[in-house]
Amino acid sequence: MIQLGKTLAEKVWDSHVVRRATGEPDLLYIDLHLVHEVTSPQAFEGLREQGRGVRRPDLTVATEDHNVPTDLLPIAGEQIKDVVSRTQVDTLRHNCKEFGIKLFPMGDAGQGIVHVIGPQAGLTQPGLTIVCGDSHTSTHGAFGALAFGIGTSQVEHVLATQTLPMDPFRTMAVNVEGELPAGATAKDIILAVIAKIGTGGGQGHVIEYRGEAIEALSMEARMTICNMSIEAGARAGMIAPDATTFAYVKDRGYAPKGADWDAALEHWRSLATDPDALFDREVTIDAATLEPYVTWGTNPAQGLPLSARVPDPASYDDEGERANVEKALAYMGLTAGTPLRDIPVDTVFLGSCTNGRIEDLRAAAAILRGRSVKDGVRMLVVPGSMQVKMQAESEGLDAVFTAAGAEWRSAGCSMCLGMNPDKLAKGERSASTSNRNFEGRQGPGGRTHLVSPAVAAATAVTGTFAGPADLS
Amino acid sequence: MEPFTTHTGRVVPLRRTNVDTDQIIPAEYLKRISRSGFEDGLFSAWRANEPDFVLNKREYAGADVLVAGHDFGTGSSREHAVWALQNYGFRAVISPRFGDIFRGNSLKAGLLTVVLPEDLVETLWQRAESDPQSEVTVDLTAREVRSGDLTAAFELDDYTRWRLLEGLDDIGLTQRHEADIDAFEAARSSFLPTISAPAPVT
Numbered sequence A: 001m002i003q004l005g006k007t008l009a010e011k012v013w014d015s016h017v018v019r020r021a022t023g024e025p026d027l028l029y030i031d032l033h034l035v036h037e038v039t040s041p042q043a044f045e046g047l048r049e050q051g052r053g054v055r056r057p058d059l060t061v062a063t064e065d066h067n068v069p070t071d072l073l074p075i076a077g078e079q080i081k082d083v084v085s086r087t088q089v090d091t092l093r094h095n096c097k098e099f100g101i102k103l104f105p106m107g108d109a110g111q112g113i114v115h116v117i118g119p120q121a122g123l124t125q126p127g128l129t130i131v132c133g134d135s136h137t138s139t140h141g142a143f144g145a146l147a148f149g150i151g152t153s154q155v156e157h158v159l160a161t162q163t164l165p166m167d168p169f170r171t172m173a174v175n176v177e178g179e180l181p182a183g184a185t186a187k188d189i190i191l192a193v194i195a196k197i198g199t200g201g202g203q204g205h206v207i208e209y210r211g212e213a214i215e216a217l218s219m220e221a222r223m224t225i226c227n228m229s230i231e232a233g234a235r236a237g238m239i240a241p242d243a244t245t246f247a248y249v250k251d252r253g254y255a256p257k258g259a260d261w262d263a264a265l266e267h268w269r270s271l272a273t274d275p276d277a278l279f280d281r282e283v284t285i286d287a288a289t290l291e292p293y294v295t296w297g298t299n300p301a302q303g304l305p306l307s308a309r310v311p312d313p314a315s316y317d318d319e320g321e322r323a324n325v326e327k328a329l330a331y332m333g334l335t336a337g338t339p340l341r342d343i344p345v346d347t348v349f350l351g352s353c354t355n356g357r358i359e360d361l362r363a364a365a366a367i368l369r370g371r372s373v374k375d376g377v378r379m380l381v382v383p384g385s386m387q388v389k390m391q392a393e394s395e396g397l398d399a400v401f402t403a404a405g406a407e408w409r410s411a412g413c414s415m416c417l418g419m420n421p422d423k424l425a426k427g428e429r430s431a432s433t434s435n436r437n438f439e440g441r442q443g444p445g446g447r448t449h450l451v452s453p454a455v456a457a458a459t460a461v462t463g464t465f466a467g468p469a470d471l472s
Numbered sequence B: 001m002e003p004f005t006t007h008t009g010r011v012v013p014l015r016r017t018n019v020d021t022d023q024i025i026p027a028e029y030l031k032r033i034s035r036s037g038f039e040d041g042l043f044s045a046w047r048a049n050e051p052d053f054v055l056n057k058r059e060y061a062g063a064d065v066l067v068a069g070h071d072f073g074t075g076s077s078r079e080h081a082v083w084a085l086q087n088y089g090f091r092a093v094i095s096p097r098f099g100d101i102f103r104g105n106s107l108k109a110g111l112l113t114v115v116l117p118e119d120l121v122e123t124l125w126q127r128a129e130s131d132p133q134s135e136v137t138v139d140l141t142a143r144e145v146r147s148g149d150l151t152a153a154f155e156l157d158d159y160t161r162w163r164l165l166e167g168l169d170d171i172g173l174t175q176r177h178e179a180d181i182d183a184f185e186a187a188r189s190s191f192l193p194t195i196s197a198p199a200p201v202t
Ligand code: SF4
Pocket: A065, A066, A113, A114, A115, A134, A136, A352, A353, A354, A412, A413, A416, A417, A434, A435
C-alpha cells in the first residue's frame, strides 16, 4: 500500500492523539484552552458538583468580552450596570480565583475579545490544538493551529482532563488563486467562499485555505478568513504557517525564546501539507474576479458583490430555497431588484473578532481621514482588545474616527451579538464588519449586512452601501 | 446524563432551514449561569412575533420530537440551544443536516439528534401537519425512526450510541485513561506555551 502524505490538519491531529482504540473516538490533547464568561459558568459548576479540579490551569486563560459594556472608561473594578451580565462576569472572576486560572478582566491591558488576545499575547502558535467555548475559535487556525469551538459540556471536559474525545474531521482545501484586486480584502474572499459553498458546505470538515492570494495575506487578514470558517459550516479553518506567521509570533509575550524558539521553528516548518497529500474535497476560487461583498439576507451565504442587486426569489428553482429567500427579504425589508448600492443604513459597526484588529482600524481610518460620517448615520468603532485600542490611539486613529463623527469605544464583542447595551433597534439596518447576519443577531428585529472594514467606512460616508472606489 | 433508549412522541413540524442557534435561543438569554430554565428563550423571537409559528399552535402543545429542515443548529457554539430544547420538553430532533457543534453538544447532553434524508423529513412534516396527534418512535437501540407504516434506519456511531444508551458521563470515561494522559504530558515539548497561573483560592 502506498503511504500518502498528510495534510496540515492531519499532522496536528496525529501529534495530539493521547489514545486511539478501534470503535472509539480519538482522545486528543488540548494545548490551549481559552475561556470567557458566557459558556463557562455551568462547566465550573459541573466540576464542583463532581468534586473535580482543573487539570492544567497553566494551559488555560480567561477573558471578559461578550458582556462587557464598551462605553465605560476601562477602569478595573468598574461595575456593569446590567445585573445579570454583572453576575456572569463576577462568576467568571470567582471561578478563575477558585481554580487558579489567569484572567484578563475589564480594565486590564490584556483584556479583549478572546480570539484577539490569544494571538496578540503570542499564545496562539502553529501546530497547537486550541479550544474555546466559542465557535469562532477557528480564528486561531490562521497560525496553522487546529482550533475549534466547543460546547459547555466539552469546556468542562477540557477543564477536568485537558483532553477531548473527538471523531476525526474530513479535510477540505479551499484554493484561492491569483491576486486580489485593489479594494477587495480578506473579508471579501471569505464572504465569496461562503456564498459559493453555502452555510453547510464545510460541515464535518477542516478547511485549509491555500493558494497565492492566501500566502500574500498578513496574519490579521488570515485571521479574518479562518474566523468565518464556521459560517461555511466547517469546524476549523487553517493556513500553513510560513515566514509571515513566524515573524508575527516572534518576540510576543508567550512566544518561545532562545533555544526553544529554534526548536519550535523547526517543528513549525514541518507542518505544511505534504505535496502528495489528498483532501477529501477541493474548491477553487479566482481572487482576481473578486470585488467587495455585501450580504443581503439572514445567513452569511446570502451575499453578493457590491455591484449586484437584491436577488429575485422567483429566480430560484428550488421551492424551499425560494421560500427562504422570500422570508429573508421580508425580514431585511428589501425589495428584489434594488441595487445594493442604493440601500441606506442607520448604523455602521466596525469591530468584532473578525475585523477588530489594528489593520482593520487602519484600513477604515484611511478612508475616513478628512471625511465625515453621513448625517443620521451612527458609527461605532470597537477595538478587539485593549492593546489594539492603545495601539490605535498611539497612531492617532481614534482622533480620525472621532473627527469623522464616529464613536470610539473600549474593547469587547459589543454590537457583534448585542449582549451588552450596544444593540440595533427593531428595523434598524447596519453595515457590520462582524460575522453573523442572523435574524436579531445585533438586537431583536435588527437587520445586519456583513461587509469589510473598507466597505464599512465608505458606507458610513455615503450612507448607502459603498466601496472605497465610490468615494471621490 | 439520563439514558436514552427509545422514545415515542408527537411531532412538531418546523418547516424552516438554516435555523441557527441564535434563533433557537438569542444572546440575551445566555447571561444566566444555570443549566435549566432556558425554555422561555426557545425560539423566543418567532414565538413572540409570529402568531402562526408552529410552537404557538395549540395542536402541537406537548409534542416533543422536533422535525426541522436542513442545517439545523448552525452558528454559535452555545450549548444553551440544547438546554433550551430540553428544558422546553424536546427529547429528539430530526433534520437532514445539523451544525457540527450543535450536534456534538446535543449528543453530550442527551438530546438525540437524528439525521434523516430530506424526503423522509418531508413525509414526517406532512403527517404531523395532517394529523398532529400522530406519533413517531425514535428507537436508539434499533437505530430506527418509525411512524405508522414507515420505518427508517438512521446512522449513529456505536460509541456514541453506547454512551447514550447507558447514560454515561464522558469525563468519567476519559478519566479511566489517566495514565495515557500522564504519559502524553510527560513527552510534550518544552517550547509549548504555559501561562503562569495564580494559586487557587478556596
Ligand atoms: S466578537 Fe462576536 S463572534 Fe467574536 S467572540 Fe465576540 S460575540 Fe463571538
